[in-house]
Amino acid sequence: MYQRIYQAYQLLSNGDKADLKRCNLKKLADSPAYFRVLKFSRAKDTPQTQRILYLLVGLKMSDDQPGVNVANALLNAGVKEAQIIQITRSGDNGIDYLKRQLVRCENIKLESIGKLAQFWGDNARRNLLKNFILSANDTQTAS
Incomplete structure (x- = not known):
């Protein structure tokens, strides 16, 4: 699940990524970029998905x-x-x-x-x- 959300985030345009970086956790759920991530990843709209995306945005993950x-x-x-x-x-x-x-x-582990x-x-x-x-x-x- 984490990998799909991260890959969907990577598919976003630079504008959508910047929009997500400016969002706090409460505003993230109303962002059009968040719904694009849901569409690309086929993830459900849950608080867990919101938290996962919120923490993944702007971090240096290990590839x-x-x-x-x-x-x-x-x-x-x-x-x-x-x-x-x-x-x-x-x-x-x-x-x-x-x-x-x-x-x-x-170099953070995505799964962690x-x-x-x-x-x-x-x-x-x-x-x-x-x-x-x-x-x-x-x-x-x-x-």
């Missing part, structure tokens, strides 16, 4: 090389633990805070970002914090 999961990508981009805690505690606004941090990241967006909620935010801290500890012990 041919193996990517890293979201927690490792955030860690590699220099995101601080306090910022991840802010994402986990901010409830519904957390996805906006997450996107601000993800824009800094490179897709699952996070699809199942966004308390448990997903908790798992993001857990994976971030465990990844940070792994890099410290490897040094």
Whole structure:
């Protein structure tokens, strides 16, 4: 599903891509470009699809090389633990805070970002914090 949505996004014109970049999550559902993505990908119009597309827009995804999961990508981009805690505690606004941090990241696995967006909620935010801290500890012990 994530791959189809991402490929549909890649088929959009530059104007439609720019329109999606300017949208917040609430305005995304009313954008003509969003409906074009639904048409190309044959995805359903659900909040999960909206969140997936919202997070995919403007990110540097891994295409041919193996990517890293979201927690490792955030860690590699220099995101601080306090910022991840802010994402986990901010409830519904957390996805906006997450996107601000993800824009800094490179080489993110499509499946990792897709699952996070699809199942966004308390448990997903908790798992993001857990994976971030465990990844940070792994890099410290490897040094």
